[in-house]
Amino acid sequence: MFLRLILVFIFLSLSAHAQSLPAPLASTVSDFADLLPPEVEARVVDALTKGRQETGVHVALVTMERIADYGGAGQRIEDYAKTLFNTWGVGDAGRNDGILILVARSDREMRIALGAGYSVIWDNVAQRVIDRYFLPEFRADRYAAGIEAGVQGTIDLIARPYAANSPPPEPEPEGTTTDIIQMIMTGLLVVGVGFVAFRKHVGRVVARLRRCPHCGHRGLDQSRHILDQPTQTTTGRGEIHRSCPSCGKGTIIPYKIASKSASSGGFGGGSSSGGGATGRW
Template sequence: MRFLLAVFLFLAPLSLAAQPLPEPLSDTISDYANLLPPETAARVTDALIKGREDTGVHVVLVTMDRIADHGGDGQRIEDYAKRLFNQWGIGDATRDDGILILIARDDREMRIALGAGYEVIWDNAAQRVIDRAFLPAFRTDDYAGGIEAGVAATFDLIAAPFAAGNSPPPDPGPSWLDILPFAIFGLFATMIVGIAARTVLGDALVRMRRCPTCGSRSLSRRRDILSRATTAHAGHGMMHTRCSACGWDRSEPYSIAQRSSGKGSSGGFGGGSSSGGGATGRW
């Protein structure tokens, strides 16, 4: 009996891995769950194509009802996304910079899988994209709105800075909607224990960055592309960081990675691979 159990435990993972995976519907969107109305699908497709042209990073969106319906029965979404990523070969094979956005509506979970070229620090950026852009809309069943916002955030916070050779953008801290419960609690506590209230509110705001000149939390960042990257040469841009309170401004040049001449940047799948990095969200 123990021998049979051991054989079963050995063969079970192999049987899961042998489940056939779906073929892509396109190299931009495979909307198996039909979450996107035609007009939204067109906008998201345009955003994926333009983002790929601007950064050279291949981002693919996949939606499903359940991953079990597409060869993922009994698998965690993290393992399934890695399998799908590697079978399709998302991203440039040399840079391994592809990104897979996988959404399983009925499983109520999603995964941003990153190519093997991303260091672990980019997992945090992927988690920010999920938590700030995708999940708030998904929790109200606004999948089209969440996808559109999430794709834009994926390029802004992951693909664009990675292609430019930058670190992930700093976390701007919680939004006012995130802070509101803490603020209300702080005001109430002020009436009772004054100093304790200031401590609670300070803890809630500690992650927000301060201006190096005036100390205000009023920083914003903008990137201007001066010359786009091509298959012949790298591109160049200027990154502007400004404080709206005192007018402090800093401009720094940055480079944009040269685009590959292969399928990884112009169309199709380029043979990229993932080692399992990324982030997961549930709602």
């Protein structure tokens, strides 16, 4: 009887843990932390979709405030990312070539989790992608810019060469022409993405300065709500809510979310054995 109780307890604990993991919002981007303005998210979805169509490699991006909010309390991000990868089944089940990019903003950690098909040498490439593309922007609180640059770096430096059966790209010497060009391109990307993110935050600041149309007090609160996620063929719907703390009344502004652009093909049942790289800032 005692052994049965232990087994039941273990089963219930495992079941509760599995249930606490989030379901993906899409096979490309699950932006639970709302780090990406709609325009940036549309570009990231497009990059992931085209990358998968060209290489066959499924790359999925996930953002969270804290992994503890999504079933990861007390876990290392390496273990949590592996569990989430295997629960969702990222990548092709036969090739095990999927890639999961997990960003936990308030934890100040991220992980590129690689499928079981990647040899350990690809962990070094994943670390270079994190160090070069993600972390410099994250340390400056430019999350949208870092994610967009990092997603493209993941596709170009991991997915493409792996799919082509090419050896992992060698690290480039400091100060090469390629590095200089990359710095220029990254700078232009930062400016573009920064402008989009700036517009998003400016909207909130401006809302705080607006007068309530009902009572005339300043200091409106503004938040964004997604009503319908976009699909491969249809646009999604969202609303911007502005409310007045003084009188409690508010207004709702609808907006559209770009479609997934014929994307992904869903999750293929791939698995990870724990390979990849971690970044902290």
